[in-house]
Amino acid sequence: MPAFDTTFDASFDSGPPTGSSSLPVRIIVGGVASHALPIRVSVIDSDLLSGEETVTDRGLLASVWGVVVEVGGVDVSSSVIGDVVVEAEESAARVADFTLHQPSGTVIHTAEWTGRSVRIWLADMSTGVASSLLPLFFGIVDLPIVTPRSGTLSLRCTDNRQGVIGGLSISSIDTLLAAGRWSPVVFDSGASPWVHANDRLSTIPAALDMSPTGALRLTSWVAKSTADLSFSDDDVLADTVGYTDADRSGMANQIEVNFGYRFPRVKAEGHLISYDYLALNLTSFVYWVRDGNYFLQRAAVIAAIQATGGSVISVTWIELPDTAQIIPGTGGAPAGVWLPNPPVDVLYCLGFSAVVSFDYAQQNEEDHRITVANAASIAAVGVVREEISGALEGVYDDTVAVEHNILMYRQQMTTIPPKNLAPVVVGLTNSVNGTLTTDSDRAAAESAMECLISIAMTKIHASHRRHSVSGSIPCNPVLDVDKTVSLDAQGVVAKGKVRRVVHRLNPHDGTAISDFDLSICAIAGIGITHPADDVTAPGGTNDGTSNTLEAPEVIWNGLLGDDNVITITFAGVEETERAKAQTVIESTYAAPLYEDLIEITL
Amino acid sequence: MSNSLRFYTDSGMTVQFSLLSAVQTDDGAASAVDSVSYIGSPVTGMKFRDTTSPGTAQIVLSIVDSMTGMQIPASSVRLALSSGALPGATPGASLNLGTQILSGSGNALPVYARIDSAAIAAGTYNNLSLVTSSTIEEPV
Numbered sequence: 001m002p003a004f005d006t007t008f009d010a011s012f013d014s015g016p017p018t019g020s021s022s023l024p025v026r027i028i029v030g031g032v033a034s035h036a037l038p039i040r041v042s043v044i045d046s047d048l049l050s051g052e053e054t055v056t057d058r059g060l061l062a063s064v065w066g067v068v069v070e071v072g073g074v075d076v077s078s079s080v081i082g083d084v085v086v087e088a089e090e091s092a093a094r095v096a097d098f099t100l101h102q103p104s105g106t107v108i109h110t111a112e113w114t115g116r117s118v119r120i121w122l123a124d125m126s127t128g129v130a131s132s133l134l135p136l137f138f139g140i141v142d143l144p145i146v147t148p149r150s151g152t153l154s155l156r157c158t159d160n161r162q163g164v165i166g167g168l169s170i171s172s173i174d175t176l177l178a179a180g181r182w183s184p185v186v187f188d189s190g191a192s193p194w195v196h197a198n199d200r201l202s203t204i205p206a207a208l209d210m211s212p213t214g215a216l217r218l219t220s221w222v223a224k225s226t227a228d229l230s231f232s233d234d235d236v237l238a239d240t241v242g243y244t245d246a247d248r249s250g251m252a253n254q255i256e257v258n259f260g261y262r263f264p265r266v267k268a269e270g271h272l273i274s275y276d277y278l279a280l281n282l283t284s285f286v287y288w289v290r291d292g293n294y295f296l297q298r299a300a301v302i303a304a305i306q307a308t309g310g311s312v313i314s315v316t317w318i319e320l321p322d323t324a325q326i327i328p329g330t331g332g333a334p335a336g337v338w339l340p341n342p343p344v345d346v347l348y349c350l351g352f353s354a355v356v357s358f359d360y361a362q363q364n365e366e367d368h369r370i371t372v373a374n375a376a377s378i379a380a381v382g383v384v385r386e387e388i389s390g391a392l393e394g395v396y397d398d399t400v401a402v403e404h405n406i407l408m409y410r411q412q413m414t415t416i417p418p419k420n421l422a423p424v425v426v427g428l429t430n431s432v433n434g435t436l437t438t439d440s441d442r443a444a445a446e447s448a449m450e451c452l453i454s455i456a457m458t459k460i461h462a463s464h465r466r467h468s469v470s471g472s473i474p475c476n477p478v479l480d481v482d483k484t485v486s487l488d489a490q491g492v493v494a495k496g497k498v499r500r501v502v503h504r505l506n507p508h509d510g511t512a513i514s515d516f517d518l519s520i521c522a523i524a525g526i527g528i529t530h531p532a533d534d535v536t537a538p539g540g541t542n543d544g545t546s547n548t549l550e551a552p553e554v555i556w557n558g559l560l561g562d563d564n565v566i567t568i569t570f571a572g573v574e575e576t577e578r579a580k581a582q583t584v585i586e587s588t589y590a591a592p593l594y595e596d597l598i599e600i601t602l
Numbered sequence: 603m604s605n606s607l608r609f610y611t612d613s614g615m616t617v618q619f620s621l622l623s624a625v626q627t628d629d630g631a632a633s634a635v636d637s638v639s640y641i642g643s644p645v646t647g648m649k650f651r652d653t654t655s656p657g658t659a660q661i662v663l664s665i666v667d668s669m670t671g672m673q674i675p676a677s678s679v680r681l682a683l684s685s686g687a688l689p690g691a692t693p694g695a696s697l698n699l700g701t702q703i704l705s706g707s708g709n710a711l712p713v714y715a716r717i718d719s720a721a722i723a724a725g726t727y728n729n730l731s732l733v734t735s736s737t738i739e740e741p742v
Contacts, residue, residue, distance in 0.1 A: 028740055028741065030605070030738040030739045030740040031604045031605030031606070031738070031739040032605060032653050032736055032737070032738045032739075033604070033605035033607070033736065033737065034733055034734050034735055034736045034737065035605075035607055035608060035609060035641075035733070035734045036666070036731045036732065036733045036734075037609045037619055037620075037621075037622055037639060037731060037732040037733075038620070038621050038622065038728065038730075038731045039621075039622045039623075039624070039679065039715075039717070039728075039730040039731055039732065040621055040622070040623045040624075040726065040727065040728050041623075041624050041625075041626055041674050041678065041717060041719060041726075041727040041730070042623070042624070042625045042626070042726050042727075043625075043626050043627065043628050043674070043719060043722055043723065043724050043725055043726075043727065044625060044626075044627060044628065044724055045627065045628060045724060046627035046628070046629050046631055046632065049625055049626075049627050049632055073620055073621070115617075117617070117618070117620045117621075119621065119623070130726070131724065131725060131726065132724060133625070133726055134625060135623060135625065138621075138623070140617055160611075160612070160616060160617050163612065163614065163616040163617065164611065164612040164614070164616070164617070166614060166616075167612045167613050167614015167615065167616050168612070168613050168614065169613065169708060172613060213623050213624075213637070214611050215636075215637060215638070
């Protein structure tokens with residue numbers, strides 16, 4: 001009989017190890033779907049698409065039109081009450097306003113309406129169904145407005161121009177506005193895409209807005225040579241044509257662009273020193289020795305030059321004779337012999353010729369005074385001046401450290417070449433421009449100036465196209481801010497680009513009107529084009545040789561009984577070469593104007 | 603689990619593109635209408651691949667004709683991945699969008715469409731649509 005029961009014994013068994021293993025399984029359940037983008041093609045009569053005809057004005061025939069309004073993809077046309085207003089202005093968002101009737105007791109959560117897609121078309125309803133759809137507005141609800149118990153919901157809608165442009169990448173904006181200019185000196189390089197687009201746009205005479213169907217488009221301010229649409233008295237509503245002149249004070253025709261550019265130049269003065277003390281004393285070697293005078297030590301010459309702060313670029317020594325010399329005595333009889341001692345003689349000289357440089361840095365400041373003007377406008381209305389400015393400082397090493405590095409290198413105390421070193425030109429001051437960072441070098445300065453010149457030209461153009469012709473026609477969806485309109489009605493003959501258009505439609509009272517403003521660029525109003533100068537930055541100052549140097553002076557006390565001291569004196573560095581140089585550079589550029597036709601009969 | 607890939611009107615994916623609209627004339631003489639839509643998702647950290655063979659098969663954008671109502675042929679539409687490629691695109695042909703599309707800002711894929719119809723009776727045609735192949739949305 002076992003001492004313990006089987007369960008107890010089994011717990012002490014040592015059989016094969018047992019266990020289990022686990023392998024985690026992660027199953028990612030991803031959303032599966034395909035997505036569709038419906039296409040709607042509205043095929044209409046060509047006269048409607050060209051704008052020659054509109055469904056709101058059939059001449060002798062009855063005009064039967066309607067407004068198709070979709071919100072969130074749902075046709076809500078039958079709920080629209082009151083006016084449907086669509087307003088477009090160049091370089092601004094297109095907005096639409098309309099009101100929907102809602103059954104009494106309808107509970108509205110306005111937040112659900114914000115951001116819903118909105119599409120508005122003008123349609124021909126002559127057959128009883130909407131046809132010949134022409135888009136007036138594609139966008140989103142920006143602001144729902146409700147009055148409790150009113151039974152209406154008003155929607156303010158936008159084409160989301162700012163959101164669309166703000167969502168573009170910087171590179172996409174640069175591609176879209178490739179005709180523009182941009183410089184980090186003038187604009188903020190960390191700006192948002194929205195600000196970046198407006199910065200670039202400020203250099204282009206063009207409007208950036210969206211088509212009725214929501215496509216970004218860039219339209220030149222310059223009216224097309226052939227108008228897209230022509231309106232006569234037959235087209236324009238009675239007593240609606242008006243003209244507004246731009247005020248003179250806002251008609252800038254001369255813009256002073258002040259641009260300061262500061263940068264360093266590294267300079268080298270190249271002095272030649274020639275010294276021959278036997279010649280200076282009108283004597284010869286043997287008589288110099290006979291009289292007991294000193295020989296000039298080469299080390300003393302070098303030390304004397306370096307004591308002035310100069311660097312020896314090259315030196316040629318007049319050596320002592322390498323043959324025995326008979327020293328004449330009194331009456332001409334030989335008094336002795338001078339014997340060469342080569343190991344010692346090389347420490348001395350009878351004169352020298354040395355090229356010595358003085359290196360230093362100079363700050364240069366170019367004060368560019370650029371005048372951008374339109375001469376024809378000045379002749380017509382006098383000078384209306386504005387001013388813009390900018391500045392750039394070249395990024396360079398500390399100039400004191402630069403001078404020190406050059407001195408160390410020239411005097412062979414270091415073999416590391418300085419960033420910039422002006423070649424020594426004997427007798428002259430020579431200079432080279434400091435090597436600057438790419439965002440502060442000459443190219444960056446030129447880019448900044450070209451950017452400012454373009455801004456000035458655009459400002460002048462903008463200020464001259466503020467004349468305005470307005471009018472109203474039966475609603476025509478083709479009339480938009482990318483169009484050029486020719487008008488000959490009610491005593492006004494004009495051609496210009498559409499600056500603003502407002503479509504107002506009320507299906508209930510039959511109102512369907514398009515109000516328009518034409519931007520007229522004018523001085524004389526006869527359509528003259530005043531061409532522009534090419535926008536190329538004005539030239540700056542040049543490096544290279546400048547002033548002629550005065551000869552240095554050498555004084556050596558080498559006669560018997562003198563102190564054997566050599567002193568070398570160089571003329572001081574000219575103040576104009578050393579102190580900050582300020583140069584005023586003036587230039588002028590013709591600003592373009594593309595005058596539109598305007599003629600008013602009183 | 604839903605799939606967040608969508609068509610957008612802008613590269614920033616702020617507004618969904620719900621209808622590609624174009625106006626043409628019945629004589630076929632109207633200029634072609636070009637549009638750009640952006641396919642992507644503002645959700646971060648996701649990728650979209652073809653359902654049948656993820657990572658290998660192309661995600662395809664097709665021009666689908668529902669064959670209902672008044673009809674305009676699929677050959678009225680050209681698709682391309684750049685505006686410059688539109689003139690050379692085959693009318694009616696589908697477009698390969700790549701083996702995956704990443705979600706998030708800056709990754710929206712621009713798709714260019716050109717609608718240019720031949721002479722056809724006036725009317726409003728809704729029979730065409732652009733449809734992506736089935737995609738699966740997964741974490742990157």
